[in-house]
Amino acid sequence: MSTVHVTPIADRSQFPAAVQRRSWEWLLALRRRLNVDLEIVDEKQLPLLAPQPAPLSANIPALLSAGSAGLRQALxxxxxxxxRQTTAIEAVQVVCVPLTVGRTVEGVLILAQQRNDSVSAERARGALDLMGFWLSNAVEAHLASPSSEEGDLDRLSSLCRLLDDTANHRSDREIVTAFGEALAIWHDLEAYGYIETARGEFVREVSLAGVDLSKSPQAIQRTSLPEGSGLNRISRLDVERLGFSNDQDLVMMRLADKASAWVIVVCGGISSSDLPKLGRYFSLLEQAIGRASGASTSRVVAAMARHLLDDGQAVEGQARRALDEVQDALGMSSAAFSISTASRTPLLSVGSAPPMAEAGDLLDGRHLTISRRLPQHYSMSLVAEWPVARRVTRHEHQVAHAAADLFESWAKRIVRQSRDPGERRAAARSYDQDLERFAEQAVGAGIPVTAVVMSFSDSTLKPGATHARIARLREKVRPTDIVGRLGDGEIGMLLHNAPAVEARAVTARLRRALQEGDGLESSVTVSVGFATREPGQMKPGALSQEAREDALRDIGESRQ
Structure with a gap:
């Protein structure tokens, strides 16, 4: 799909016209629903939204026309x-939020609400401030999107960019939230996201701020869902049966891939002619969630690998920091990792083991124990618990199992080293295997990777140089990239989301950084080899071996 270019507002004189060219029905609908008066003003502090026939008790146009000094000063x-500024005018709480187009403040979004005597001033101000943050993002996105007369294709392109950007950096929850906000902005529709839990039901996880949650069920049973995974228009009878308010139209679609499953419900005024457009929106959402699910697993595993492959740390420190990465990424309340003998004597134990799970915890999927057998009658376990108030998804459980896979590979090496300290040479072979596994996970998630092998000719003269160089490289690469020791004087890297051309540019920059910080002498030969894997093009054989062979060719070419 081709990208549609949206021309930004070039100067402030265009801001009022940009506001007036766009439909703000969705914003006015939120005004009525939230009982909060809303207004957009330009740099001259002139209101730009059409006057409303039924003003609220907190009447912003009246405050502006009265020349309130506090409001004028805040603007x-x-x-x-x-x-952002907050002020109180008698019994009215007011929040003024900047509206930025490009890098310039072009106007201000004003929110005003009559203060309730039963709610503290601090709490009312905090709630209005949070609402202002969310609505200002929505308004800025609406101003940055094409105006209504430019057609649905432009909006489709804007949604594609929005979801792509969110998928690259955020979770599937935030992708669904961004999707719901876009529908509210463009079509005044309410969207709910129901996510599959470990026990197989779908619970409400995403909804717009300020909506009446009593009009939607907290959970939907799998048996109540329509058959098929396409877009389904729900009959009035089924709307009521599912637990939704039957005073509006409702469409539903189940989005499922191998890692996570969502049911998205959209409510509002939906005509038959809107269904093809909504179907295209849902298709983009499904693709974005699929990418995010694979990418989040790769991010967690890569973050763990940075610690487990750090030979400069003690094994307890490696395991502790890797466990912290899993716990933080998945929102666990507690987690523990251990390696034990057959008699349950611990070889290694880190983290805080959660208490024994209650039956309800297991049913909700809040408690997870993953055990694996290791060589020499050893075993390892990863134990995790999530907070009571947090819904644990099938995807989060699968990420935890991916983390256990990496812990298992690392634990086998630790067991071998504990039984035979002379077995250190096995670490290089294990790192080869780790690189291959990381590459398979990333490529399977649609992420191109490149393995890089850097070989230094001074390894025998400087025995500690390799570790120092690895530490310096880890400071320079991205969190998702992996750096480790392959052999004497040999460093292996796995660069995520880096096709061949980009990987060569990144490696050239890293090589310059080493030369500047390491003081490499001109007599030191540095050979570099590359091996790239693109999605759908997984090749047999070890990546690091292919990169080594490329490095040997690099040496041969440099001597010619």
């Missing part, structure tokens, strides 16, 4: 500094 400060 001036926002326009000059770009910093």
């Amino acid at each position: 001036t400060t926002v326009l000059q500094t770009g910093v």
Whole structure:
């Protein structure tokens, strides 16, 4: 699909026209639903939204026309500094949020709400401030998107960019949230995201801020879902049976891949002619969630590998830091990792083991224990627990199993070393296997990778140089990239989301950084080899071996 270029607002004189060219029905609908008055003003502090026939008790146009000094001062400060301001005018709480187009503050979004005597001023201000943050992002996105007359293709392109960007850096929850916000902005529709839990039901995980949750069920049973995975328009009878309010149209689609499953429900005024457009939106959402699911697994595993392959740390430190990465990424309340003998004597134990699981915890999937057998009658276990208030998804359980796979590979090496300290040479072979496994995971998730082998000719003269260089390289690469020792004077890297051309440019930059920080002498030969894997093009054979062969060719070419 071709990208549609959206011309940004070039100067402030265009801001009022940009606001007036766009439909704000969705914003006015939120105004009524949230009982919060909303207004957009330009740099002259002039209101730009159409006057409303039924003003709320917190009437912003009236406050502006009355020339309230507190409001005028807050608006001036926002326009000059770009910093959000809050003020109180008698019994009305007001929040002024900057609206930025490009890098310039072009206007201000004003939110005002009559203060409730039963709610503290601090709590009311905090709630209105949070609402202002969310709505300002929505308004800026609406101003950056094509105006209504430019057609649905432009919106499809904008949604594609939005979901792609979110999928690259965020979780599937945040992707569904961004999707719901886009539907609210463009079509005044409410979207709910129901995610599959470990026990097989779908629970409400995503909804728009301020919606009446009593009009939607907290959970939907799998047996209640329509058959098939396409877009389904739900009959009025089934709307009520599912637990939704039957005063609106409802469409539903189940998005499923091998890692996670969502049911997305969209409510509002939906005509038959809207269904093809919504179907295209859902297709983009499904693709984005699929990419994010694979990418999140790769991110967690790569973050763990940076610690487990760090020979400069003690094994307890390697395991502790790797476990912290899993716990933080998956929102676990507690986690523990251990390696034990057949008699349960611990060889290694890190983390805080959660208490014994109750039956309800196991049913909700809150408690997870993964055990693996190791050589020499050893075993390892990864034990995790999630908070009570947090819904644990099937995808999070699968990421935990991927983390256990990496722990298992590392634990086998630790067991071998504990039984035979002379077995250190096995680490290089194990790192070869680790690189191959990381590459398979990334390519399977649609991420291109390149293995890089750097070989230094001074390894016999400087025995500690390899570890020092690895430490320096780890400071320079991205968190998702992996750096480790392959052999004497030999460093292996796996660069994620790096096709061949990009990998060569990155490696050239890293090589310059080593030369500047390491003081490499001109007599030191540095050979570099590459091996790339693209999605759908997984080749047999070890990546590191292929990169080594390429490095040997590099030496031969440099001597010619």
